[in-house]
Amino acid sequence: MIDAAFRDGWAWWVIALAVGVPVLLVVLTELINGLRRRNNPMAGPLRLLRNGVIPVGALFALLFFAIQSPAEQVWTRVVATVFGFLLILLVLSAFNVALFANAAPDSWRKRIPSIFVEIARLVLVALGLALLFSWVWGADVGGLFAALGVGSIVIGLALQNAVGGVISGLLLLFEQPFKIGDWLDTGGVKGRVVEVNWRAVHIQTGNSIQIVPNSTLSGASFTNMSAPTGTYSATTTVTFTTDDPPHEVMALLAEIADALPMRLQDERAEVDYIGKGAYEVTIPVNAPAEAQRALSLYLSWLWYASRRRGFALDGDSTDPVAEPARLVEAIERVGPTLHLREEDREEVLATSRLERYGIGETVLRSGIVPDRVMIIVSGRATLALEADGGRIDFGSAEPGDLIGHTALTRERTQALTVASDILTVLSVPLATVDVLIRTRPRLAAEIGEALELKRKLADDALSALGLSRASVSERRATARNPRSLR
Template sequence: MSLDGGWIWGAVALAVGVPILLVVLTEILSALQRRGSPAAGPVRLLRNWIVPVGALFGLLAFALRSDAEHVWTRVVATVLGFLVILLILSAFNVALFGSAKEGSWQQRIPTIFIEIVRLLLVVVGLALLFSWVWNADVGGLIAALGVTSIVIGLALQNAVGGVISGLLLLFEQPFKIGDWLDVGSCEGRVIEVNWRAVHIDTGSGIQIVPNSTLSGASFTNKSQPEGAYWVSADAKFTTDDPPQEVMALLVDIARGLPDRVRTLEASASYRGAGAYSVSIPVTAPAVAGDALSTYLSWLWYAARRRGFALDGDATDPIAEPQRLDEAITALAPSLHLRPEDAEQLRSASRLERYGRGEVIIPAGVVPDELGFVVSGAAVLRVTVDDAVVDVGSVAPGEVVGQTALTRERTQAAAVAADVVTLLVVPLTTLDGLVRRRPRLAAEIGDSLDLKRKASAEALAAAGIDSARLFER
């Protein structure tokens, strides 16, 4: 070991420069971490590994001069070179993919291709590193690896062929993460694509589908083209049901679906012999099953309210006279009914049922009937711009559509919270009851005032001015 001037000045530079550099890198790393920047990864690698190993290499390069100890300098140089390769790859990864926007070409590149390119660059970098540091015959090594890869490829041509087919499939990119695929054996959302297989979330588990299977078979990407996904349903009525009225009912039910695309309208067609089909635009394939289930259940209730024979059956258990008598008897105290009033109500009223989530009375209409809740419950729901706020509830014995008495538009929609049975009373019949029973009119008016007050309080809590409802 020699203590010439060059070694001393080099040691001084390392002793002073390395701590300063580490302090600067620490501050930079803290700032990047606070901003959540992807550049924090390369800076962390530089601070924790490359600078210390570089300092060690510098010390060895100055201090170890004999041939017997020169091998340690090469070992450290090899480690330092490998770390620099990782730093360069990490920096390029951050520059190209760290801030990739949704739908950009960087995001569309499959992960497998990025991993393959990264592996190739690491192999090439290591080859050059061994050539420079150890004077290795890299050309001979590459030739040997080439011959070996040919032999292995011939032995594993079936397996390799499947992998290559999968890579070609990924290169074509007929789907991306988040798309909804129907591959025949399963259907679901793509959550991961790697070098070997596609991971599909079916809702009941993760289905692993090999890339080679997808490349050799047909499948359906239900997320393409972008936009609304159309779900279709078939319905069968009798030939006695008026086709135009049935088609209007099919479209009207679709309008209330929560997953329907609001800017598009459903369509219905008549195929003859009582057969109909309806197409409904929903927001995504993932919600198609639930939307179709909800639609068909609503159709069952709506068809019976209209007297249509869905699937050839128009019977409705609540249409039995006994059920109507029981409902009127249960509501008689709250309506202050006398025997003659009950008889009049029995001849003019009817029972209706609504499925969970159905709109009983929409907002912005002047009702011509009142509904007294016999069983179940409803919520009063206000929609202002894109905000949906539940502003009240309707329990058994209470009324929906009170504004029919004042001839005002409804400000909130009444939506069935579960299966709701209503005693529906025409406005003309109710007017007669109110004239004979002023107390009933006062109670309905008080109920309407309470609902409006609760609605205003709920909207205020949501930060919405209730006066906007009356401006519409």
């Protein structure tokens, strides 16, 4: 009987399946574990091969070759159908991994939306099953395909408007002219993209979420303000009177723009005079999201700066703090700080003036020799050191405190002074302060003590960060003059 079994061939099939299948499963398990540890996408198709295709294929081989069950028998056909279906899935899965899993980010394969891949896979599975049923069961699938084709045409004509929006959405997803987080300007809507689906694009405008149908975007032009990545410019037009000197106005406009914290550090603002007292200001910022904030802060700072310079922004140079009564009141308020006597008030009144600064505006830059001393009348200022492109706050100045002590010692300022509130200061020329100091030794001593206190506070703040004032000065000098590194 054994000789007959080997002579008929089915015993060899039983032995091959009993030995070969377990060995093959063990080899595939080790291979899958190695691929999984490396996050290789080929682990998926191999797992389907191990868990589905090989066991069902072994069962089919056992039935058809070993037991030699007739091909017309139902169980043989069922197993053949399942085996063919799993084989179709394995081929499609391997094809998907080979074509799309390792696609380059900028290639057409990476840009294809997953819905397109799923639809193509569904169509191929349907075609494969049709051929499989035709081969295994002898089914006539021609009539079924004809019926499906006619039905698809009827449904497409009935739903052409709805389907048109879906197709437009799929085309947008395929082309990918923008992505989540990009800023779009569609002509009527400007904002950041927060969602993209088959039907519409959701745009956050700042006040609300505007839903724009894909058919509208695909049928009209729009601007992706986030592409290409890199510098984006915020632009505004401001107007002064024609009596204001153009070059002085342009210098002021550029100075205020370059001081903005959201300005792109490696780029400078541009100012163009376009005639009749109008100027166009272009401010480089990191992203469209910064544009509105930059323009809002810029225009508010410009209002204060233009009035300090006596320029007529929008045709108006009126500054409420320039009223004589306000100046007299301010001198009365800071009189004890300067140890003023009655005979000194007229001199201070004649040579000094009130100035205002907006929140966040630089009152006194670091690295300059001041030509005046400022006494805070109202508001508050922050004292800081500049290091590595950042700011280290170490103190504050309150009403009655002096700003610009180093004007008296003719030294360069080490600290940066920034307005924390709307700041009003009494600006006193250096010559006037020199006269006061010569007749008031106590004032000179107080100014010296205040200067030493600020230096100590700065040193303490730097020590807490493991820095020194010398290292900060060296870094600042290097940043201003990169050639010193050569």
